[in-house]
Amino acid sequence: xxxxxxxxxxxCLERMFKGESIKDCLDAYPKKTPDxxxxxxxxxxxxxxxxxxxxxxxxxxxxxxxxQLMLHAKQKKAERRVKISIWHRRWALATASILxxxxxxxxxxxxxxxxxxxxxxxxxKLAAEQVRLTLxxxxxxxxxxxxxxxxxxxxxxxxxxxxxxxxxxxxxTEQIANHLGKVYIMEETPVARGEIPEVMVPTPAAAPPAGxxxxxxxxxxxxxxxxxxxxxxxxxxxxWYALDNAPEKLKPILEQxxxxxxxxxxxxxxxxxSGSNQ
Amino acid sequence: MSIEKDIVARATKGDGDAFAQLYERHFNGIYRYxxxxxxxxxxxxxxxxxxxVKALEAIGSYKWRDLPFASWLYRIAHNRVIDHVRKQxxxxxxxxxxxxxxxxxxxxxxxxxxxxxIEEMISNIEKLSPAQREVISLRFxxxxxxxxxxxxxxxxxxxxxxxxxxxxxxxxxxxxxxx
Numbered sequence: 001x002x003x004x005x006x007x008x009x010x011x012c013l014e015r016m017f018k019g020e021s022i023k024d025c026l027d028a029y030p031k032k033t034p035d036x037x038x039x040x041x042x043x044x045x046x047x048x049x050x051x052x053x054x055x056x057x058x059x060x061x062x063x064x065x066x067x068q069l070m071l072h073a074k075q076k077k078a079e080r081r082v083k084i085s086i087w088h089r090r091w092a093l094a095t096a097s098i099l100x101x102x103x104x105x106x107x108x109x110x111x112x113x114x115x116x117x118x119x120x121x122x123x124x125k126l127a128a129e130q131v132r133l134t135l136x137x138x139x140x141x142x143x144x145x146x147x148x149x150x151x152x153x154x155x156x157x158x159x160x161x162x163x164x165x166x167x168x169x170x171x172x173t174e175q176i177a178n179h180l181g182k183v184y185i186m187e188e189t190p191v192a193r194g195e196i197p198e199v200m201v202p203t204p205a206a207a208p209p210a211g212x213x214x215x216x217x218x219x220x221x222x223x224x225x226x227x228x229x230x231x232x233x234x235x236x237x238x239x240w241y242a243l244d245n246a247p248e249k250l251k252p253i254l255e256q257x258x259x260x261x262x263x264x265x266x267x268x269x270x271x272x273x274s275g276s277n278q
Numbered sequence: 279m280s281i282e283k284d285i286v287a288r289a290t291k292g293d294g295d296a297f298a299q300l301y302e303r304h305f306n307g308i309y310r311y312x313x314x315x316x317x318x319x320x321x322x323x324x325x326x327x328x329x330x331v332k333a334l335e336a337i338g339s340y341k342w343r344d345l346p347f348a349s350w351l352y353r354i355a356h357n358r359v360i361d362h363v364r365k366q367x368x369x370x371x372x373x374x375x376x377x378x379x380x381x382x383x384x385x386x387x388x389x390x391x392x393x394x395x396i397e398e399m400i401s402n403i404e405k406l407s408p409a410q411r412e413v414i415s416l417r418f419x420x421x422x423x424x425x426x427x428x429x430x431x432x433x434x435x436x437x438x439x440x441x442x443x444x445x446x447x448x449x450x451x452x453x454x455x456x457x
Contacts, residue, residue, distance in 0.1 A: 006436075006443040010424060013442075017421075039443070042450040043418075049399045050418045052392050055309045059323050067301060067330060071294045074334065078292055271335075 008032055012040055017047070073267050077181055094127030095134075116159055117168045143183050143224065147231050150179035154235035157257065158242040166253045173257045176235075180268045183228065225272050232265040286347045289337050297337060301330055304348070307420045308355050314419040315359045315411065317400040325362055329355045349429035352420055356412065356430060402452045410445035413438055 012025035022040045026033045055063075113128075115121035129149050136142035153176045160168040239258045246254050282303070288296035308329050313322040332354050340350055403411055416427040428438045 006439040009443050009446075010439045013417075014423075038450055039446050042453060043446050045453075046399060046414070046418050046446075046449065049392075049395050050310060050314065053310045053313050053396060053419070054306060055323065055326070056319070060305070063305075063323070063327050066327065067334075068298070070331065070334065071298060075292070075294045 005032065005035065009036055009039060012036060013043055016040065016044060073263070077177070077264075077267070091126055091130045094123045095130050116156055117172065118160070118163070118165055140224075144227065146179040146182045147224075147227055150176045150183075151231045151235055153179070154239060154261065157254075158238050161239075161242040161246045161250060161254050164247050164250055166250055169250075169253050169257050173260050176261050177264050180264045183224075183268050183272075225269060228265065228269050228272065232262075232269065235265070236262060282347060283342060286340070286342060290340050292338070297334060300333075300347070300351075304351055305330070308351065311352065311355055311415050311420040312359060314400060314403060314415040316362070317404060321362065321366075325355070325358050328358050332358070345429055346426055348420075348422055349426045352416060352422060352426075352430040355420075398456070402449050402456075405452060406445050406448055410441050410448065413441040414445045414449075417442055 008029050012022070012029075015025045016022065022037060022044065026037060026040070029036065113125065115125045129145070129152075133142055133145050133149075136145055153172045157169055157172045157176075160172065236258065239254070239261065243251060243254050243258060282300075285296045285299050289300055305326065309322055309326045312325045312329075313319065316322055316325070329351070333351055336354075340347070345353070403414055406414065412431060413427060416422045416430060417424070420427075422430065424435050424438050424442070428435045431438065433441075
């Protein structure tokens with residue numbers, strides 16, 4: 001058997017797939033007919049049997065629905081990211097301002113910790129968070145900050161709801177989506193998957209603040225899933241409580257925000273789950 | 279191919295409709311390929327969905343010049359099958375008899391006959407070497423060309439043709455023995 005036989009066999013197979021008969025092809029190779037004819041007949045039988053394998057229609061319909069939902073969620077997320085890019089620019093500006101704050105004194109930044117979106121120190125609070133994200137010593141630490149900051153935004157939303165500040169609610173919803181979207185992106189990195197050992201470079205500036213749980217190299221995606229689930233439960237409980245006590249005119253906006261946030265958490269958790277199950 | 283290239287280009291830029299078209303084009307082929315590799319309907323269903331989830335997640339970074347789309351997609355499917363087999367190696371396999379029937383035809387006798395044919399075929403394919411089985415599944419299940427199959431497997435076309443030829447010859451022998 002030579003390579004040529006394999007080539008001729010493949011050539012006949014291709015012609016058969018296009019609708020020609022076995023005889024049509026073998027007429028061109030009479031010397032090869034005794035060897036190739038039985039093999040081509042076997043191939044034809046396999047091709048015919050294979051072509052009858054079809055997914056169960058119910059499964060196909062179910063899979064199609066799930067796929068459409070996933071596609072929709074992905075597109076929604078992408079659209080939000082475009083909107084949020086405006087906030088990135090503001091954050092960049094705020095990041096520059098944080099340098100000034102450092103020159104003036106870190107006391108101002110510390111004072112901004114509890115600032116709310118309608119307060120003058122709020123951009124400084126966001127900038128300080130951005131600095132923490134930038135200086136995070138690893139992708140997993142950065143991921144944890146994103147979960148933490150998403151939770152913070154929920155807390156601020158509760159307060160804004162209490163004050164009846166409807167415009168701030170949609171802004172905060174977008175910021176939560178942005179943070180949770182980053183959690184998903186981080187999950188895709190080889191470091192977060194545990195495929196590449198994490199290089200820890202501890203510096204005083206990169207040390208995590210008290211109360212922020214960080215990952216070390218030994219922690220895995222399952223732990224991220226737990227942190228996310230806790231953040232989801234805490235945020236949604238607080239927001240549902242706020243919804244019960246919110247002014248009537250604010251309720252539809254807050255309800256929509258809660259729905260969006262819940263969906264964002266669920267998508268992020270399910271993507272992490274599917275990643276950790278691979 | 280150029281139509282698919284255009285659809286793929288749109289899908290890589292985040293066009294959901296374009297990705298949905300790719301899903302429709304390749305869904306049955308991916309299912310057939312995985313079914314031939316695993317011989318189990320439920321596993322084939324789960325993994326088919328997984329492949330498209332993975333593809334959707336990664337489509338943004340796909341580049342046609344590195345690999346034709348079909349080869350890229352079947353490479354994902356191949357990797358998923360390998361992962362799955364590795365994970366399931368110690369788990370008892372559900373026999374095909376316990377599966378839901380493959381066909382929903384009104385002619386149950388014909389459906390049953392086809393199912394037996396497929397069972398026999400899969401049972402024989404399972405006896406091939408892993409590389410032959412891979413090539414036969416890609417060529418006859420996924421209906422990839424030799425060139426596409428070669429790229430999906432990272433082998434040269436000559437090797438794929440040889441594996442195909444030897445795989446079919448081995449299946450022929452098995453059929454003769456069965457009969």
